[in-house]
Amino acid sequence: MFVGGSARWYHTLVVVGASLSGCAAKVERSSVPNDANAGSAGSVGGATGDAATGAATGYSVTNPKQCTFDGAFTCADYESLTDCHCEANAPRAPLDCSSPFAYSCRALNVIDSLPDAGLGLTTTHTVGCHCQPNYLTPSDCELPTQFICESVEYGYSGCRCDPNLPQSAAECRPGEWLSCQSDSPRFGCHCECCTIK
Amino acid sequence: MRRQVILPVVDAAIDALDEASRNTVGLLWSVRAQNELKTSSVFASLYRELMAFGAPLAVLEMCAQAVSDEVRHAILCADVAARYGGPRAPLQAVAPAEAPSFSVCSAQVSRALFAALHSAINETLATSYLAACLEQARTETVSTALRHIIEDEVRHARIGWAVLASDKLSDADRRVISNTLPSLMEICVSAWLAETAYDVEHAIVPGQGSLCQTELHTLVEDALGNVVIPGLSHVRLDPAPTQAWFARWPRT
Numbered sequence: 539m540f541v542g543g544s545a546r547w548y549h550t551l552v553v554v555g556a557s558l559s560g561c562a563a564k565v566e567r568s569s570v571p572n573d574a575n576a577g578s579a580g581s582v583g584g585a586t587g588d589a590a591t592g593a594a595t596g597y598s599v600t601n602p603k604q605c606t607f608d609g610a611f612t613c614a615d616y617e618s619l620t621d622c623h624c625e626a627n628a629p630r631a632p633l634d635c636s637s638p639f640a641y642s643c644r645a646l647n648v649i650d651s652l653p654d655a656g657l658g659l660t661t662t663h664t665v666g667c668h669c670q671p672n673y674l675t676p677s678d679c680e681l682p683t684q685f686i687c688e689s690v691e692y693g694y695s696g697c698r699c700d701p702n703l704p705q706s707a708a709e710c711r712p713g714e715w716l717s718c719q720s721d722s723p724r725f726g727c728h729c730e731c732c733t734i735k
Numbered sequence: 736m737r738r739q740v741i742l743p744v745v746d747a748a749i750d751a752l753d754e755a756s757r758n759t760v761g762l763l764w765s766v767r768a769q770n771e772l773k774t775s776s777v778f779a780s781l782y783r784e785l786m787a788f789g790a791p792l793a794v795l796e797m798c799a800q801a802v803s804d805e806v807r808h809a810i811l812c813a814d815v816a817a818r819y820g821g822p823r824a825p826l827q828a829v830a831p832a833e834a835p836s837f838s839v840c841s842a843q844v845s846r847a848l849f850a851a852l853h854s855a856i857n858e859t860l861a862t863s864y865l866a867a868c869l870e871q872a873r874t875e876t877v878s879t880a881l882r883h884i885i886e887d888e889v890r891h892a893r894i895g896w897a898v899l900a901s902d903k904l905s906d907a908d909r910r911v912i913s914n915t916l917p918s919l920m921e922i923c924v925s926a927w928l929a930e931t932a933y934d935v936e937h938a939i940v941p942g943q944g945s946l947c948q949t950e951l952h953t954l955v956e957d958a959l960g961n962v963v964i965p966g967l968s969h970v971r972l973d974p975a976p977t978q979a980w981f982a983r984w985p986r987t
Contacts, residue, residue: 544863544954545961550889551859552966555896558793 549603554661557608599624602648602663609643609667616646616666628667632693635669639676642693643667664692674698676725681705685725704729740811740883742818748874749819752940760943761819767944768812768826775805776832777853778891784834785898788846794897797890804887815880815944837915844908844915847898851912852919854895856963860927862888863958864946873942881944899970913973917980920959924984927955956986 602611605624612628614621632638646665676682679699686703688696703726707716710729719726749757778801785798809826835852837845862885869881904912928951939947946954959981967974 543867544958547859547862547866547889547958548962548965551862551892551962552896552969555855555893556900556966556970558797558893558897559791559901 550661554663557664602646602665608663608665611646611663611665612668613666616644625668629669630667637673637675639694639697640669640671640673641667642670642673642695644692644695667693670695676723683724683727686728687719687726690719690726703727740879742811742814742879743875746818746874746876749876752819754820756940756943757819760940761816763943763945764812764816764819768809768816769829771805771809771812772826772829773832775802775809776829778802778805780832780834781849781853781894784846784849785894788843788850788898788901789903790898790901794894797894801887801891801894804891808884808887811880811883815876818876841908841911843903844911847901847904847908847912848915848919850895850898851916852923854891854893855899855966856895856919856923857926858888858892858895859962859966860923860955860958862892863962864927864951864954867946867950867954868944871942871946872944877942877944896966896970899967899972909972913967914976916967916972916977920963920977920980924955924959928952956984959984 599605599611599622600619602608605611607628607630609630610624610626610628612623612625613619629635629641632641635641643664644666646663648661648663673694674685674697676685679685680701683705684699684701684703686698686700687694704710704716705727710716714729716727717730718724718728752760778798782795782798782802785795790798813826834845834849837848865881865885865888869878869885872878872881899912928948939945964974964977964981967977
């Protein structure tokens with residue numbers, strides 16, 4: 539029996555693995571609820587495990603793998619995957635925007651089916667990356683520590699200044715602890731408690 | 736424990752094997768169980784190194800998960816061994832694994848090489864190997880176990896590729912890593928091919944979760960040529976030294 543066909547693993551292992559070193563490496567995982575437009579994970583199923591097909595731009599696509607990088611996959615609606623295309627000018631990293639805080643993406647769950655192996659792997663792709671024209675940074679707030687975002691996991695989205703944010707653990711109630719979206723610079727701090735769901 | 740796997744209670748394909756074959760396969764899965772436990776220990780060591788490396792939280796989470804994944808694999812492999820009729824082989828205690836030492840490297844490069852060796856290269860080979868075994872599997876028990884393990888191995892391999900793609904590595908670091916990779920390939924591939932010394936000694940029973948040496952050699956060649964080496968360019972490493980090593984590698 540022929541043994542081979544390892545190439546089918548290239549995208550699943552190398553490309554997806556390498557992408558894990560992409561967005562938001564220096565910020566804490568947010569426990570702040572995401573809004574409907576950012577950071578939440580929609581899903582798309584039935585994609586194949588094939589390697590990315592190259593620079594597809596300007597025409598309708600249905601899967602992030604059809605774009606040169608996941609962040610270029612852009613849709614009018616991510617729940618129904620309406621009007622999706624590969625955005626040629628999408629930023630690859632926060633530094634591609636005028637400020638890292640302008641960089642915003644969202645999550646999309648993709649089911650990679652590998653029919654030969656009878657496997658279905660759900661992986662989260664960072665898609666819809668763009669530079670927000672209007673964005674806030676910590677320095678826009680009266681105190682940088684008053685800066686907080688709805689989501690910092692896939693770029694920055696829903697950021698605002700909130701003068702009521704706790705500044706130290708001493709402001710949290712007994713049983714709570716101070717959790718921050720970023721420690722350097724320090725912002726997005728809020729009191730968290732352990733809940734059993 | 737993240738996931739449970741339910742092996743078939745009855746597997747006629749196993750029952751149809753003669754006793755000698757069942758013993759051979761059972762022993763093979765017992766050895767695999769012990770190896771999985773050792774791998775758990777290595778991931779525990781890698782986790783500490785990746786913490787020092789400054790790996791993203793998502794990667795640390797995957798590495799921490801891998802520690803328990805491999806323990807679960809060990810238990811699963813021991814269960815498979817038992818299904819082949821032999822007594823459940825007790826898993827032996829495993830000495831804590833130490834991070835390998837790469838004397839010519841900075842600490843950061845050393846950590847990346849550890850991730851490259853153990854995760855990017857080894858787990859990529861493991862994924863390809865187990866997938867090939869799955870395609871040949873003739874019993875539901877083996878198929879179920881392999882499918883379960885592969886799904887985890889995919890994530891384990893991604894850890895290494897994530898580290899190699901990291902901006903925590905400078906251009907100078909990348910040059911050192913690129914030049915060291917042939918040695919890592921040699922170590923890893925030799926270990927994989929040496930594993931089959933056991934298989935050759937104990938005749939392979941087709942379709943029970945292992946490959947014969949010829950198939951394994953082909954598999955390793957295929958995985959190196961089509962996944963690992965192309966992947967080096969993707970993570971901004973120079974593939975040339977490894978390509979030169981690969982060109983000298985004996986073909987099947």
